[in-house]
Amino acid sequence: MRVVELSDREDAAAYAAKLFARWGAQVIKVESPHRPHGLEADDLYLNGGKRRLLLDRDTPEGQAHLREVLGAADILITDLPAREVLALGLLEPEGEDDPLVRVSITPFGLDGPYRDYEATAATMLALGGYTYLSGDPGRAPLTFPGRYPYYQAGNYTYVAALAAYLYRASGGVPAPLEISVLEVIATLHQFTDVMWTHQGRVRSRHGNRWENLCPTTMLPVADGHAAVNVIVSFWEAFTAMLGKPELAADPEWATDGERMKRYDRMDAMMAEAFGDWTRERFLREGQEVWRVPVGTVLTLPEMIEDRHLAAREFWRPIEGTSIRTAGSPFRFAGEPPPPERPPEAPLASLDLGPREVAPDAGLAARVAHRPLEGVRIADLTRIWSGPLATRILGDLGADVIKVEAPTGRGPAVVLRGSPGYFAEDDPGDRPWNRNGLNNKLNRNKRSLAVDLKAPAGRDALLRLVAHSDVVIENFSARAMPSLGLGYDVLREVNPRVIYVAMPAFGLEGPYRDYVGLGPSIEPLTGATGLMGYGPDDPRMSVQAITDAMSGTAAAAAVLTALERRARTGEGAFIELSQHEAGITFFGEQAIEYQLTGDAPPRLGNGHPRMAPHGVYRCAGEDEWLALTVTDAEGWRALCDLAGLGWGIRPEFATLEDRLAHRDALDAAIEGWAAGQSKAALMTALQEAGIAAGAVQSAPEWHHDSHLRRRDYFFSTQELDTGARTYDGLPVRFGGVRGYEEWRRAPGLGEHNREVLEAVGLTSAEVAALEGSGVIVDRPPS
Numbered sequence: 001m002r003v004v005e006l007s008d009r010e011d012a013a014a015y016a017a018k019l020f021a022r023w024g025a026q027v028i029k030v031e032s033p034h035r036p037h038g039l040e041a042d043d044l045y046l047n048g049g050k051r052r053l054l055l056d057r058d059t060p061e062g063q064a065h066l067r068e069v070l071g072a073a074d075i076l077i078t079d080l081p082a083r084e085v086l087a088l089g090l091l092e093p094e095g096e097d098d099p100l101v102r103v104s105i106t107p108f109g110l111d112g113p114y115r116d117y118e119a120t121a122a123t124m125l126a127l128g129g130y131t132y133l134s135g136d137p138g139r140a141p142l143t144f145p146g147r148y149p150y151y152q153a154g155n156y157t158y159v160a161a162l163a164a165y166l167y168r169a170s171g172g173v174p175a176p177l178e179i180s181v182l183e184v185i186a187t188l189h190q191f192t193d194v195m196w197t198h199q200g201r202v203r204s205r206h207g208n209r210w211e212n213l214c215p216t217t218m219l220p221v222a223d224g225h226a227a228v229n230v231i232v233s234f235w236e237a238f239t240a241m242l243g244k245p246e247l248a249a250d251p252e253w254a255t256d257g258e259r260m261k262r263y264d265r266m267d268a269m270m271a272e273a274f275g276d277w278t279r280e281r282f283l284r285e286g287q288e289v290w291r292v293p294v295g296t297v298l299t300l301p302e303m304i305e306d307r308h309l310a311a312r313e314f315w316r317p318i319e320g321t322s323i324r325t326a327g328s329p330f331r332f333a334g335e336p337p338p339p340e341r342p343p344e345a346p347l348a349s350l351d352l353g354p355r356e357v358a359p360d361a362g363l364a365a366r367v368a369h370r371p372l373e374g375v376r377i378a379d380l381t382r383i384w385s386g387p388l389a390t391r392i393l394g395d396l397g398a399d400v401i402k403v404e405a406p407t408g409r410g411p412a413v414v415l416r417g418s419p420g421y422f423a424e425d426d427p428g429d430r431p432w433n434r435n436g437l438n439n440k441l442n443r444n445k446r447s448l449a450v451d452l453k454a455p456a457g458r459d460a461l462l463r464l465v466a467h468s469d470v471v472i473e474n475f476s477a478r479a480m481p482s483l484g485l486g487y488d489v490l491r492e493v494n495p496r497v498i499y500v501a502m503p504a505f506g507l508e509g510p511y512r513d514y515v516g517l518g519p520s521i522e523p524l525t526g527a528t529g530l531m532g533y534g535p536d537d538p539r540m541s542v543q544a545i546t547d548a549m550s551g552t553a554a555a556a557a558v559l560t561a562l563e564r565r566a567r568t569g570e571g572a573f574i575e576l577s578q579h580e581a582g583i584t585f586f587g588e589q590a591i592e593y594q595l596t597g598d599a600p601p602r603l604g605n606g607h608p609r610m611a612p613h614g615v616y617r618c619a620g621e622d623e624w625l626a627l628t629v630t631d632a633e634g635w636r637a638l639c640d641l642a643g644l645g646w647g648i649r650p651e652f653a654t655l656e657d658r659l660a661h662r663d664a665l666d667a668a669i670e671g672w673a674a675g676q677s678k679a680a681l682m683t684a685l686q687e688a689g690i691a692a693g694a695v696q697s698a699p700e701w702h703h704d705s706h707l708r709r710r711d712y713f714f715s716t717q718e719l720d721t722g723a724r725t726y727d728g729l730p731v732r733f734g735g736v737r738g739y740e741e742w743r744r745a746p747g748l749g750e751h752n753r754e755v756l757e758a759v760g761l762t763s764a765e766v767a768a769l770e771g772s773g774v775i776v777d778r779p780p781s
Contacts (some may be wrong), residue, residue: 015154108510175734388551394444518544
């Protein structure tokens with residue numbers, strides 16, 4: 001497989017192409033000779049193993065050579081600006097049967113009001129609804145560190161492009177793919193949008209506390225900070241860890257709703273109990289004695305030296321250097337990880353051989369916008385990370401069978417006012433079908449509700465596995481073997497099956513049996529070491545963001561294995577660590593630390609190489625704007641727009657001056673912005689060529705004019721909640737998203753009979769399972 005990355009950046013296209021290079025594709029990075037010089041850490045992290053071609057796209061000779069290169073390629077990935085993609089005709093097929101998979105990644109897509117807007121990670125996160133959720137009430141919201149929007153767009157690109165390649169290898173003609181970074185991050189919210197669309201509630205920020213779970217927060221300990229994530233199933237164990245077992249059954253503390261009323265008292269009790277504990281003690285006792293999902297806040301250097309990552313050999317040496325880089329978050333069992341190669345020197349020309357014929361992938365897709373039709377997935381996942389992965393695959397046409405426990409959606413009777421994401425806050429007569437988060441995550445799936453602890457239920461699952469391409473689960477490391485459903489058993493009934501296990505910390509290493517949920521995993525990734533208001537004031541994203549990171553990584557793992565199976569005919573056992581998936585988003589920071597010896601500081605909304613770079617108060621209550629100046633031209637434009645003489649102030653004369661006087665610069669900008677509407681100011685800044693984004697809440701981004709104009713949102717008629725609108729697909733195939741062919745979320749067990757009879761059970765056998773309660777269409781009473 002030959003992939004061309006046409007890019008002058010180290011962002012989304014570079015990240016997607018890195019994945020292709022890691023898993024064996026020949027990748028050619030085509031760059032302009034006039035592009036700005038990149039950072040060494042970015043180059044080492046993102047461009048390893050790629051061939052490089054310097055090519056001037058502005059000359060006839062350069063354009064001709066580009067056509068030659070593309071004529072020998074299987075996939076084109078570009079993140080050139082929208083206007084250049086359109087001017088060069090990069091998404092226009094060369095004839096009706098053009099086999100090239102063409103992918104454009106742009107901040108806002110190839111049409112719509114924002115098409116030509118400037119963007120940075122900070123402004124995208126603001127517009128996409130993330131920044132509004134992080135930080136303290138009354139203070140500036142916080143930007144999540146790193147390149148999260150772009151790397152997630154890279155993951156989506158890898159998945160969609162590889163799916164299109166397999167569709168082509170099955171006899172189809174691929175349609176050009178258009179991916180919007182803003183739409184990618186809008187797609188990756190957990191429940192923020194559902195709170196608004198189903199209950200009319202606007203999720204906001206609460207420091208390190210989650211607004212609906214107590215205690216799920218960060219707390220100070222003797223040598224730093226730790227994190228705890230207590231949901232209902234861990235409350236009793238946590239009270240014992242706290243030294244107050246009597247609270248387990250105390251009505252004032254027994255439910256999240258009651259504990260939320262007493263959050264300050266809970267914080268005080270935790271401070272008293274754990275204030276003199278070290279982080280290591282908190283982690284070990286919390287996990288190994290009490291089996292509670294806790295984590296500790298690690299700085300980047302501490303994360304690099306983490307004993308669990310060392311035991312798993314996660315950090316991989318870059319060949320020919322002394323640098324270690326983040327490895328793949330997923331690995332094929334029994335095989336060494338792929339090598340990490342250094343970047344190559346750029347060449348002035350390349351002479352490529354002809355495009356190779358891809359092996360038949362054997363898919364049954366009918367149309368380009370459903371490239372995974374014919375792939376059947378047995379989905380045993382739960383909560384968010386796994387269901388997100390399988391939703392992505394279902395959105396692309398796969399037949400996803402949601403295998404869920406009879407009680408997986410909660411009890412049969414739920415009192416009104418109970419916590420949950422029920423439409424109109426009303427559980428109704430069938431609460432198991434009225435949860436908005438469940439419905440959002442399970443579109444494009446069918447439901448098989450079966451008790452896997454019953455021998456007949458286990459046998460029914462094995463019948464499904466025999467007719468499936470993929471089995472995926474995100475249980476703890478010991479769950480599937482304890483059910484007698486380990487990979488060896490699954491492989492016996494289907495040697496070609498692809499089995500993806502995605503436990504929190506992988507299947508081996510010191511943390512193997514630790515329980516992990518997003519809020520307790522995130523601090524261990526180094527993210528919280530970078531995020532906060534200052535050196536001693538860390539903050540979590542409070543968005544369980546590692547779930548989204550591992551969800552897209554799991555989808556990438558499935559596509560990697562499907563492509564490999566097309567070549568080899570072999571199934572696979574894939575282990576994915578959610579912990580490691582999160583770390584891959586900070587790979588360049590880890591390399592920068594190794595190169596310089598300087599740990600990256602916690603800068604609030606600042607940036608080590610850009611100023612101004614911040615979030616600024618605007619007119620109105622809790623109204624903010626993210627603004628980034630990326631170069632000298634942008635600084636001059638900002639000075640001209642503000643008209644306040646910033647350009648002649650000596651402390652702001654150069655970038656180095658502005659970085660040294662960051663606080664004064666931010667104060668000046670906030671004083672200017674404070675009396676202005678964030679929407680009007682964003683428009684004025686963008687018209688001046690300056691990256692800016694209004695910090696949007698859920699109702700604001702849900703009604704964003706650009707997303708609406710591009711028909712991004714998906715609407716459907718749910719089984720028990722009526723008409724609903726959800727986040728959509730951030731990929732267009734030839735201008736098509738394919739919503740008209742999508743399924744609403746299934747009712748619990750809605751497809752029991754349909755699924756089981758299709759894999760060979762008789763009607764009488766299905767009836768027997770129904771009569772014995774092994775399969776259900778409502779939770780047991």
